Amino acid sequence: MIETLIQGILLGGYYAMLAAGLAFLYSVMGIINLAHGSFAVLAAYLVVGLAKHAGMDPFLAILLVLPVMAIIGMLVERLILEPSQRGGQLLAVLATFGLSVVLDNAMFQAYGANTQSLAPYVGDLSWASWEIGDIYIGKLAALTLVAAVAVLGGLQIFLSYTPLGRAIRATAQDSDTAGLVGIDTRRARMIATAVAFIAVGLAGAALGLRATFTPYAGTPQLLFAFQATVIGGTGSIWGTLLGGIVLGLAQTFGAEISTQGFFIGGNLVFFAVLFARLYSGSIRLPRFKTISGK
Amino acid sequence: MSQLEISNLTARHGLLTAVRDVSFGLEKGEILAIVGANGAGKSTLLRAIAGGHGDHVGDVSLDGTSLNGRKSHERVRRGLVLVPEGRRLFPRMTVEENLALGAQVGRSGEWTVGRVFEIFDNLVKRRNSKAQNLSGGEQQATAIGRALVTNPDVILFDEISLGLSPAIVDRVYSIMPRLRESQTSTIIVEQDLSRAMKVADRIICMLEGQAVLAGPTSELTREQIVDAYFGLSGSRGNGEAPA
Numbered sequence: 009m010i011e012t013l014i015q016g017i018l019l020g021g022y023y024a025m026l027a028a029g030l031a032f033l034y035s036v037m038g039i040i041n042l043a044h045g046s047f048a049v050l051a052a053y054l055v056v057g058l059a060k061h062a063g064m065d066p067f068l069a070i071l072l073v074l075p076v077m078a079i080i081g082m083l084v085e086r087l088i089l090e091p092s093q094r095g096g097q098l099l100a101v102l103a104t105f106g107l108s109v110v111l112d113n114a115m116f117q118a119y120g121a122n123t124q125s126l127a128p129y130v131g132d133l134s135w136a137s138w139e140i141g142d143i144y145i146g147k148l149a150a151l152t153l154v155a156a157v158a159v160l161g162g163l164q165i166f167l168s169y170t171p172l173g174r175a176i177r178a179t180a181q182d183s184d185t186a187g188l189v190g191i192d193t194r195r196a197r198m199i200a201t202a203v204a205f206i207a208v209g210l211a212g213a214a215l216g217l218r219a220t221f222t223p224y225a226g227t228p229q230l231l232f233a234f235q236a237t238v239i240g241g242t243g244s245i246w247g248t249l250l251g252g253i254v255l256g257l258a259q260t261f262g263a264e265i266s267t268q269g270f271f272i273g274g275n276l277v278f279f280a281v282l283f284a285r286l287y288s289g290s291i292r293l294p295r296f297k298t299i300s301g302k
Numbered sequence: 303m304s305q306l307e308i309s310n311l312t313a314r315h316g317l318l319t320a321v322r323d324v325s326f327g328l329e330k331g332e333i334l335a336i337v338g339a340n341g342a343g344k345s346t347l348l349r350a351i352a353g354g355h356g357d358h359v360g361d362v363s364l365d366g367t368s369l370n371g372r373k374s375h376e377r378v379r380r381g382l383v384l385v386p387e388g389r390r391l392f393p394r395m396t397v398e399e400n401l402a403l404g405a406q407v408g409r410s411g412e413w414t415v416g417r418v419f420e421i422f423d424n425l426v427k428r429r430n431s432k433a434q435n436l437s438g439g440e441q442q443a444t445a446i447g448r449a450l451v452t453n454p455d456v457i458l459f460d461e462i463s464l465g466l467s468p469a470i471v472d473r474v475y476s477i478m479p480r481l482r483e484s485q486t487s488t489i490i491v492e493q494d495l496s497r498a499m500k501v502a503d504r505i506i507c508m509l510e511g512q513a514v515l516a517g518p519t520s521e522l523t524r525e526q527i528v529d530a531y532f533g534l535s536g537s538r539g540n541g542e543a544p545a
Binding site: 171174175177178181182184185186187188189190191192193 | 352353354373374375378379383384386390392393394395399402403404406407448449452
């Protein structure tokens with residue numbers, strides 16, 4: 009029971025890491041990035057590529073991939089999100105969906121269907137554990153949870169206490185007025201997207217370290233990230249951590265009941281929280297602007 | 303040459319022309335009041351000057367430098383700031399954070415967050431309150447403070463007293479002598495004619511998007527302004543505000 013609880017919390021750390029970029033982009037810019045999982049997989053491929061072909065230490069490779077992800081994020085914002093948002097939020101969501109399809113197939117073309125993983129490059133980290141009495145705590149899972157807390161804490165500090173974070177929050181709340189008080193809203197949006205994509209890069213690294221992946225692994229990762237974000241609520245950075253942990257616990261306890269219980273448990277909690285939020289009015293279904301503008 | 307020059311400014315809301323071919327200048331340290339009925343185009347004019355209304359043509363120049371094509375944040379950095387109608391604070395940010403946003407523009411000058419708290423001392427105990435929880439007067443003080451800490455050369459107030467009690471309006475207007483002392487040029491859009499005539503050096507009256515009357519406050523009578531305000535004078539301006 010206690011071990012299941014701990015495994016659930018540790019799994020939740022991975023989901024929180026996975027969801028951080030998605031929740032950040034949604035909460036500060038109102039964009040549901042359906043290409044989130046695909047970009048995480050892309051980051052994982054980039055890290056594996058550096059480790060495999062350049063013989064680089066995987067953790068050094070992660071540090072190198074993060075600025076690349078930031079640049080990709082800025083390009084995505086400038087070339088895809090900003091133009092598509094002029095046509096309404098729905099167009100931006102559809103644009104990210106299209107982007108995920110293109111990205112998945114481009115990765116398939118580039119890397120093939122073989123599974124990849126970072127595990128062979130990190131020694132025993134991916135399977136080693138600490139033994140405390142009868143309880144085993146996976147080192148990688150614990151590291152991922154600590155990293156998730158650090159990332160979410162860093163995002164919270166960045167948004168709350170830095171001038172740039174204030175500018176991003178102001179832009180998210182009222183872009184027109186932000187411009188009228190001297191904030192370069194385009195720059196703020198680009199930086200916010202870059203930060204979100206750095207978080208996506210870390211999520212991809214975590215994926216590569218803990219599991220195998222293929223070019224089409226992005227969709228299930230997106231679903232888990234989306235579930236964690238909805239469960240935790242989009243209003244707070246720490247809600248993402250809570251959402252990830254709740255999802256991890258639901259899946260882990262579900263798996264104790266039956267093999268299919270892993271997914272059923274997570275989905276049940278997700279739908280229960282979603283409907284509770286909808287009926288309580290704490291979240292509302294988005295009203296997308298249609299092509300005709302109505 | 304005036305500090306702020308507006309030439310042949312026309313602004314539209316879709317098919318509706320809200321401001322028609324308006325021209326005027328604002329001297330350094332001057333307080334100019336723009337009056338007119340609802341829908342006269344006052345707020346659109348101010349937003350167009352501040353760069354917050356995209357659909358406009360005409361020239362806006364500050365200290366001889368054209369601001370045409372400059373976005374609103376660039377105009378703030380050059381010293382032109384708007385206190386928008388309805389305050390438009392960032393509701394989920396605190397008073398202090400709202401003020402800090404203005405301060406991070408980085409223009410040097412006498413206005414700091416601390417000085418704003420000295421002038422509007424009612425904000426001191428509310429400094430950590432979210433803007434959405436403030437009273438109307440506190441919100442207006444915060445909005446004015448947020449504009450002041452950008453240390454502007456020209457400040458535009460849109461509907462400065464709208465929805466506020468007379469006592470609060472007195473407090474808000476108490477800032478005007480300080481602006482005059484610091485040679486900050488000011489445009490106020492005001493529906494309260496008495497207030498406007500009391501504080502302004504010059505008045506422009508707008509009707510249906512046009513400047514139909516303009517002149518020094520000392521040379522205009524209340525009757526002239528009221529006639530222009532309601533379009534009773536029988537004459538419409540030719541677009542250029544009379545000097």
